[in-house]
Amino acid sequence: MVPNRQALNVSMMRSSSANNIRSEIRSYSEVQSVCIISLLQQLTEEGHFSKFDSRRRIEEALKDLFQDLRAATLEKDPELSQNSKSSPEQMIAGDEMKMKPYLIEVEYLRVENLRTAGNDLYAMGDLKGAMEMYTKCISLMETIPDGADRKEWRSQLMLLAYSNRAEAHFRLNFLEDALLDAEKALEISPQHVKSLARKGKILEALEHYEESRECFAAAIEEAPRDLSLQKALARCKVNYQQAFNGVFDLTKFYMEGKNATPPTCCNFVGPVEIRKSKGAGGRGLFATQNVKTGDLLMVSNALARAPDKETLVHEVATLCASSRRRLKQVYSLASELQILAEEENQIPSMDLFEPRSELELERAAGIELDLVRIHGIVKVNAITVWDSSPSDESDDKDASGTKYSALWLLPSFMNHSCTPNCVTYNPGREILFVRAGRDISEGEELCIAYFDILKDLETRQLCTVNWPFVCTCPRCTWEYSFPRALNEVRQRLLKVVSKAKSDCLKCLSAERPKVTKDLTCLILSLEKAIETADLELKHKNWIRGSLMDVYLASSRVLVALLEYIDPASRIQVLKVLVDAITALGGGDGICIEIGVMLFEEIEILYGRQSQESRIAESKLLEIFKLYHGKLTRNTFLALVSSHSQSTKRPAEFAVDDNEVWLFMKGLAEALSDVESSLKHSISDFLRLAGDPLFEMD
Structure with missing residues (x-):
């Protein structure tokens, strides 16, 4: 004392x-x-x-x-x-x-x-x-x-x-x-080395990369043998290329495979801007120039991430309390209901999100937080992400903690569509790459999928309860006119699969060719009915998307039986699956899973130099381009190998596994039992779908 x-x-x-x-x-x-x-x-x-x-x-x-x-x-x-x-x-x-x-x-x-x-x-x-x-x-x-x-x-x-x-x-x-x-x-x-180095890394964190480089260069003049300063200067050069030229070299990350350390990437803002959205209401992101499939539109690091949204609210509030600029960024995400009469704040300036934006240097002392507003912003804009493949997603957090919520700033302005024109890719838990999923025209709104869109209309509508909107995209509007007919087809097809699993009988080797043929007909007959219908191509793909769980349920068995399917049918199955999913926006990675499985099986059965293998590789390259942009062949093969390890078909789909043949036998018998009613449902649906009254402008 x-x-x-x-x-x-x-x-x-x-x-x-x-x-x-x-x-x-x-x-x-x-x-x-x-x-x-x-x-x-x-x-x-x-x-x-x-x-x-x-x-x-x-x-x-x-x-x-x-x-x-x-x-x-x-x-x-x-x-x-x-x-x-x-x-x-x-x-x-x-x-x-x-x-x-x-x-x-x-x-x-x-x-x-x-x-x-x-x-x-x-x-x-x-x-x-x-x-x-x-x-x-x-x-x-x-x-x-x-x-x-x-x-x-x-x-x-x-x-x-x-x-x-x-x-x-x-x-x-x-x-x-x-x-x-x-x-x-x-x-x-002015020559104090530690202060120069500290200012350099602070400017780097504030995304002022050129000024950061100048600080590190000045520090090196005073301490030319300092390795940490030399590394920082080299890092600044990479940062500048990423932030202002959109040059991201992830080759090392791809080549190291599934266990690679996530790369460090800077924020990048491409040809996009925030405008009012007529289609979705409120605001949205729009292309400022024509872009090609696979072009990089933006790269965004999550402001914060947490195991759940409530924890995320606390993390975001803490960050907002330390920076007035960050607080402005978060408040700009407020919905139209939150900002009400604040007309001038409805369309925030892009300077708020771009690197090297003007700094308003003011100390954080005295910042007042509206926690209710922050909670509403996080609830609406935070995205739940899984490290595992989409097929493993569930509403419950798994034991390994691979499910988490994150808030990305600029991507939060992108509205949802069940036919998105953009795809997202996470090379690390905090990094989000957004690329064009197809050719996009100047002035076109940029949309992503908030949830799994390879579902029927009814299931998709249930998913929107987590957001304050009802999807009115062209696909939903078109399907809403006849959801019962489409859902009836889907339910009947799924009954075929379900009945086959419960009523399967032992299948002798001699019966395998016939069973294989019947199984192949499940997809091909459905595909033929859709293909010959008097519909636009986009409408056909929308139907395929709503029936995709049926396609996928059958495709996993077909992959195990490729050697029993004639080459023409094999390539047709590949084309149906890949084209249908990519036409709907890539399926959030499920298309890579199916594409890799088919590519490897065809390569094994026909050889690497075969026509079938070249077709499969070409299709797979198109898919990877959506997520990774242009790739060298070595990088492409490394990615295939990486995805192959996580998409190996389970043992029950091995060619010699009796359960597969039992499943096929039961499926064929069930298919024959409901064949007439199934064809009737498809016919009714397609006739209704082709009615001019349901055509979209």
């Missing part, structure tokens, strides 16, 4: 020697001793030690204490010791003692101990505590008057305090505050 002022006064007056005073002071900890020094300064200034002998004893005790504390302080900080003066000598003018040098030393020790306390807290991981100590240190130095006797150590301590607080602010995500502190430090010493 630090002694109070009265107790200290009495204790000092009763001490008979300097040794007793020194011993009493040293009985306290170093921090307590600093408090004693502060009290001694006040007592001296107020004249409590007016007698010469009392002052002399105090002076002797303080002189020894200063030496001890200075030695301990400089031992902790070698950098400061190189710029530090020795303790001031005693100044005597006749019989009068000059206490000024010792009071200056008191000021120095008080400031330096606050700074070293901040360093200790930083080393222990207490960043907030360290930041508070550095702030106290700076505030105290600002009260100390300038003077030649203080100039050297005052400027040195101010430099280190600002530079260290910049680092603490940076690690706490107070980026604007960190930049202000780094600039303050560099005003004192």
Whole structure:
């Protein structure tokens, strides 16, 4: 416990020697001793030690204490010791003692101990505590008057305090505050290497890559052998190419396979802008120029991610409290109901999301958060993502924690469509690539799928309950006119599969060719009926998409039986599956699964140089282009290998597995039982679908 002022006064007056005073002071900890020094300064200034002998004893005790504390302080900080003066000598003018040098030393020790306390807290991981100590240190130095006797150590301590607080602010995500502190430090010493490096990485985090490069280059001039600075400078060059030219080289990530470390990518904003959306209402993202299939539209790093949306709200609020720019970005996502009459805020400027946007440097102190508003924004705009394939998705978080929620800023302006023209790809949990899923014209709205669109209308409508909209895309509008007819076809087809599983009989090897033929007819007869209908191609693909679970249920068996299917049928199955899914936007990765399985089976059965293999490879390249852009052949094969490991067909689909043949036999028998009614349903549906009354403008 630090002694109070009265107790200290009495204790000092009763001490008979300097040794007793020194011993009493040293009985306290170093921090307590600093408090004693502060009290001694006040007592001296107020004249409590007016007698010469009392002052002399105090002076002797303080002189020894200063030496001890200075030695301990400089031992902790070698950098400061190189710029530090020795303790001031005693100044005597006749019989009068000059206490000024010792009071200056008191000021120095008080400031330096606050700074070293901040360093200790930083080393222990207490960043907030360290930041508070550095702030106290700076505030105290600002009260100390300038003077030649203080100039050297005052400027040195101010430099280190600002530079260290910049680092603490940076690690706490107070980026604007960190930049202000780094600039303050560099005003004192423009060549200070640590401050230059810290400003460089702060500017890098603020997406000002050219200015960041200049800081690292200046730091290298002062420390040319520093490897960390050289790496930072090289990283800035890559950052610039990514952020402003959209050049992302993920070859290493692709080549390392499924267990590769996710790459670090910068945000990139391509030919897109925010406008009012007539189709979806509210706002949307639109293309500002014509783009080709596979062209990169944007890359976005998640502002935050968490295991669930409630935790995500807390994470987003914490980040908003540390940055006014980040708060503006999040508030710009508010729905039309939230912003109400704030007409000027409905269409935010693209500068808010683009790299190198103008910085409004203002400290985060005083930021007021509207937690209700933030909660509403996160609830509507956060996306739930799975690391596993879409076929493994469920509403429950799995034990491995692969399900999480994340908030991406600019992609949040993209509206949903059941026929999206864009596809998304996650090479890491926080990175989102958005590419054109087909050729897109200038001025066309950019849409993605919020959920699995390879379902019938009724199932898709149920998925929209998590968002404040009802999908009115052309596909839903077209199918809404006859959902019962389409759903009846789907239900009858699924009954075939279900009945086959429950009524399967043992199949002899001699019967396999016939069963295989019947199974192949399940898809091909359905496909023939759709293909010959008097419908536009897009409408045919919409029907295929609504029946896709039937296609996929059969395709997994067909993959295991390719050698029993004639080549023409084999290629036709490949074309039906791949074309139907890609026409609807890629199926969120399911098309890669099917494409890889078919490609490998055809390559094994027909050889790598066969016509069938070349067709399959061409189709698969088209699919990969949607997610990865242009690829070299080696990278393409590495991706195929990576996906192959996760899409290996299970043992029950092995060619020699009896369960497969039992399934096929039962499926064929069930198909024959419902054949007439099935054909009738398809006929009714297609006739209704071809009615001119249902044609879309």
